[in-house]
Amino acid sequence: MRDSSNPHLSKATAAGRSDDVRMGWDRGNDQWWNWYMSLAESPSPPAEFVELPRWDPGPLPSDAQVCAELASPYPLSEDAVTVFAFEGYVKLPHVLSPGVAARLRDRLRELLARAVSQDVGFQSLELMWLEDPLVRQAVLSPRIxxxxxxxxxxxxxxxxxxxxxxxxxxAGRTPWHYDDHHFPLATTAVVTAWAPLQPTPREMGPLAFARGMDAWRLVADVPFDKHGTSFDRRVSEVFRDAGVAVDDGPFALGEVSFHHSLSVHTAGANRTTTARVALANTYFADGAHVVDEPTMVSGDWQCFMPGVRPGQLATSSRNPIVG
Ligand SMILES: O=C(O)CCC(=O)C(=O)O
Known part of the structure; x- marks a missing residue:
């Protein structure tokens, strides 16, 4: 018998066993993130925050220059494709120039400031590309x-x-997870481009990856815990015991990681005085269907695919072909 329910859950989503996620999410996606972040074991905030040196992105590009850069092809090497297939993720340098990263950071901060209360430690916002022309260039970027x-x-x-x-x-850690649990897509041909928009040292909590495309198999049977941190804790223990290497290295400005939906990842707490802003866009192979029974872990997925029902082809006006 459980004696405490997660405060971010409604009566309906809190019902049943801790690993019962069959019900749909019945709140907004911002509330989803508040819930999700509460499932991470986090250290207490530091007594002293790290003050990072200021970075200089150089002259800022115009909108037209941002557009041209994001439309130009990236010289992806065969090695990068092999690393992605083997490790489940790859970090690519210079996907964004410093100026483009700086312009996107400023714009995301403006949009977040308008939409999200400043008290929230992990601020999130989706569907910006429908409203904001600059963000649209990045989200629908042919390069990405x-x-x-x-x-x-x-x-x-x-x-x-x-x-x-x-x-x-x-703000604390992001819990260990792999995105196949989240996305209501009946395919694993799904990738997220995670673009931090400032130099992101370890102290800022960059995305961190369990190395190896098959690492998820080690934790596939760990019971999910919708009320607390036991899933996150158990994944850490399993990886430690199995000697799984974790890449929690820094990101240089303009470096972008691409992770597969089976790549197990987490992110550290932000122990600096600067917000860790990232643009994380997810793309899937054209032709995929929605799963028959999406769970509460998919959040309010219908707003990303209006009119598409479980089991149907995953296409809507909000799922354009990109590139
Ligand atoms: O930015 C974070 O801390 C988590 C992001 C994440 O897990 C993802 O984009 O898949």
Missing amino acids: GQICAQLLSVPRVRLYHDNALSKQPG
Whole structure:
């Protein structure tokens, strides 16, 4: 018998056993993130935050220059495709120039400031591309779409959704997970481009990956815990005991990681005085269907695919081909 329910859950989503996620999510996606972050074991905020040196992105590009850069092809090497297939993720340098990263960071911060209360430690916002022309260039970027299709070895990808993720100073860890649990897509040909928009040292909580495309198999049977942190804790223990290497290295400005939906990942707490802003966009192989029974872990997925029902082809006006 459980004696405490997660405060972010409704009566309906809290019902049943801790690993029962069969019900749909019945709140907004911002509330989804508040719930999800509460499932991570986190250290207490540090007594002293790290003050990072200021970075200089150089002259800021115009909108037209941002558009041209994001439309130009990226020279993806065969090695990068092999690393992605073997490790489940790859970090690619210079996907964004410093100026483009800086312009996107400013814009995401403006949009977040308008939409999200400043008290929230992990700020998130989706569907920005429908409203904001600059963000649209990044979310529908042919450069990013081309990289995703090449990494997945598929002819075309569609957008699942965009996501601004700002981990404020002092905000805690992101729990261990792999995205196949989250996305209501009946395919694993799904990739997320996670673009941090400032130099992101370890102290800022960059995305961190369990190395190896098959690492998920070690934790596939760990019972999910919708009320607390036992899933996150158990995944850490399993990886430690199995000697799984974790890449929690820094991201240089303009470096973008691409992770497969089976790549197990987490992110550290932000122990700096600067917000860790990232643009995380997810793309899937054209032709995928929605699963028959989406769970509460998929959040309010219908707003990313309006009119598409479980079991149907995953296409809507919000899932354009990208690249
Ligand atoms: O930014 C984070 O801390 C988590 C992001 C994440 O898990 C993802 O984009 O798949």
